[in-house]
Structures are given as C-alpha cells and as structure tokens.
Amino acid sequence: MSxxxxxxxxxxxxxxxxxxxxxxxxxxxxxxxxGFDHQTASHVLSPSDRLHGSPMxxxxxxxxxxxxxxxxxxxxxxxxxxxxxxxxxxxxxxxxVTPNFSTSSSVTELVGEEDSGPCKTDQQKQExxxxxxxxxxxEGREEFKKAxxxxxxxxxxxxxxxxxxxxxxxxEVDHLEDGYxxxxxxxxxVKSSPYPRSYYRCTAQSCDVKKRVERSHQxxxxxxxxxEGHHTHHSPVNVWGGAHLSSPxxxxxxxxxxxxxLQQAFxxxxxxxxxxxxxxxxxxxxxxQDIVTSFAHSSQR
DNA sequence: CGACTTTGACCTGCGC
DNA sequence: GCGCAGGTCAAAGTCG
Numbered sequence: 001m002s003x004x005x006x007x008x009x010x011x012x013x014x015x016x017x018x019x020x021x022x023x024x025x026x027x028x029x030x031x032x033x034x035g036f037d038h039q040t041a042s043h044v045l046s047p048s049d050r051l052h053g054s055p056m057x058x059x060x061x062x063x064x065x066x067x068x069x070x071x072x073x074x075x076x077x078x079x080x081x082x083x084x085x086x087x088x089x090x091x092x093x094x095x096x097v098t099p100n101f102s103t104s105s106s107v108t109e110l111v112g113e114e115d116s117g118p119c120k121t122d123q124q125k126q127e128x129x130x131x132x133x134x135x136x137x138x139e140g141r142e143e144f145k146k147a148x149x150x151x152x153x154x155x156x157x158x159x160x161x162x163x164x165x166x167x168x169x170x171x172e173v174d175h176l177e178d179g180y181x182x183x184x185x186x187x188x189x190v191k192s193s194p195y196p197r198s199y200y201r202c203t204a205q206s207c208d209v210k211k212r213v214e215r216s217h218q219x220x221x222x223x224x225x226x227x228e229g230h231h232t233h234h235s236p237v238n239v240w241g242g243a244h245l246s247s248p249x250x251x252x253x254x255x256x257x258x259x260x261x262l263q264q265a266f267x268x269x270x271x272x273x274x275x276x277x278x279x280x281x282x283x284x285x286x287x288x289q290d291i292v293t294s295f296a297h298s299s300q301r
Numbered sequence: 302c303g304a305c306t307t308t309g310a311c312c313t314g315c316g317c
Numbered sequence: 318g319c320g321c322a323g324g325t326c327a328a329a330g331t332c333g
Contacts (some may be wrong), residue, residue: 182304183304183305184305184306184307185306185325185326185327186307186308186324186325186326187306187307187308188323188324188325189322190322190323191321191322193322197323197324199324199325203304203305212324258321302333303332303333304329304331304332304333305321305330305331305332305333306329306330306331306332307328307329307330307331308327308329308330309326309327309328309329310325310326310327310328311324311325311326312323312324312325312330313322313323313324314321314322314323314324315320315322315323315331316319316320316321316322316333317318317319317320317321
C-alpha cells in the first residue's frame, strides 16, 4: 500500500472491521497492548477515547469480505494510518470521535501478503509424500501426518497466513459471542502479559477460521480478539436477531448491524469515496446501545 | 456419550 | 546453533 494516507479509509468493499474501544486508564498509549500481534498489528488509542453509559464498551466490527469475492485480500486499513507499518502509539488525530462514543477504529487487517495459497510445487511435494506414505509403514505414516498437517509446514516453507483482523473490545468476558461456535484448542501464557492467550477454532466442518483472544495487560478490561481466515458457512447463531444473514460469512458475523457500527466509527460528515456504506442512517445512539447491550447479554452465558 | 476445555508436550520461526 | 516465544496437537478431564 502506498502508506501515505493518514486518514481512515477502506479499499474495495468495506471489507474491514471496526473496533470501537474506549479509554485506557493511563491515557492510552497504543503500544500498550502487549502480546498482540507484534508482527503486523497496530493500534491507535486516543487519550480522549472514552465511552460512557454502556454496560460493556463494545467495539465491533463490520462486514468483512464476501467469501466469494474475487479479491478477498484487499488491503484494508482502518484508522491506524499506515497499517502494519503504522507506528503504534500514534494518537495523532486519527481517532474517530462521535458524541457518545469515542471510537478508535484500530481495526487492523493482519495479512501475510505473500501467502495466497499453496503453490503448485508444494502440491507436487504433497503428492510425493502421499505416495511415500502409501508404501511406508508406521514411520511413514508419522511422516505423512506431519507433512500433510496444514498447520505444520516443512522447514523452509513459509507459513501460510490467512488474512487476519484484530479488534479490541472492552468486556468482562474473554470470549465474546459472535454468532459462531468455537472450540478452544489451546491456551498459552503470553510473554510480558499476565493474561494467557486463548486459541479457538470454528467448530463447523471444513471451516478453518481461527481466533485468538487475549487481554491487554495494560488495561485488563480490554479484550483483544484476532480473527484469522474466512468462514465458509453461515453463522449458526443469529446473535443480533436481525435479518442480515446473507452470504457465507467473512470472519466477522454478518448478522451484526455493521452499518450502524460503521456509522459510529466515522465522524459526522466524514466522507470517503472508498467507503461504501449501505445508506448512512442518522446516528441513533439508542439503537446502537440496544445492539451493544444485546450483544453483551448474549456474550454472558 | 458427545461436545468442549484443560494442559503439557511438541513444532516452528526468529533473533542473537 | 541455541534459546525463546508463539502456535498447535492430542490425551485426559469435565460437563450437560
């Protein structure tokens, strides 16, 4: 990306994700999120970030990209200026403020740019391994297992990275209800953070979406959620009760009233040709709050 | 009994 | 090469 843009923008369909998070007690240094994806993530937290009145200061999201989109991995940078190269901690006016919400759209797409699927040579290698395995015994099977494990690449191969979205929520619960069912498959202590990081996978068959959940150790009320991959199915649970289920979902639940949240994420009068909002509804904080609370409610099982 | 969580071990990538 | 940290596996445990 050109990297020069300093205002929030979208590229393509608004295949981004918004995070709306509130003030950090210490005044909000963006680099306070330890353990968050150091490789690529960036956050913007403004000292003025503040959210009042809501039981759970949620930030959320938006529509991701259509799973069938021909350009699923368009660069998306929201709010944090120059994306993964943006200096963390830049409370430099990119923060978006609304009357009721202070939103800092630090949604970050964390993309391994060069990964776009296995190359043919890899496939050939895999086939070879398969043949080997067919001939070999137990050992061969073990080898085969390793070689074919999509999560464990052979040496020298770059690990493939799905597009990733990270966002922060202010929540008491770690695992936010987002309409999908997740199975926890791991938990790790994070260096420099007293809070562990949890790893979840979508339980749907043939859906390999993962998410990581961790708390900011600087502000324990902030939960950092990182999604990786695209859902290949509809959300089994309609958290928001809306009629928004449409296409196979991106990472972010499609049933979220992203349009409203999007609205929240931009200051009044903000326009950007790259942003395609369905139809800008008038700010309706009451409605938003309804959404937020219902979301919060459903998160606390 | 199936679905899910917990947790120690293992693997991989990366910096020194 | 080594050590560290992140990420994943898989067996065992828990729960409804």
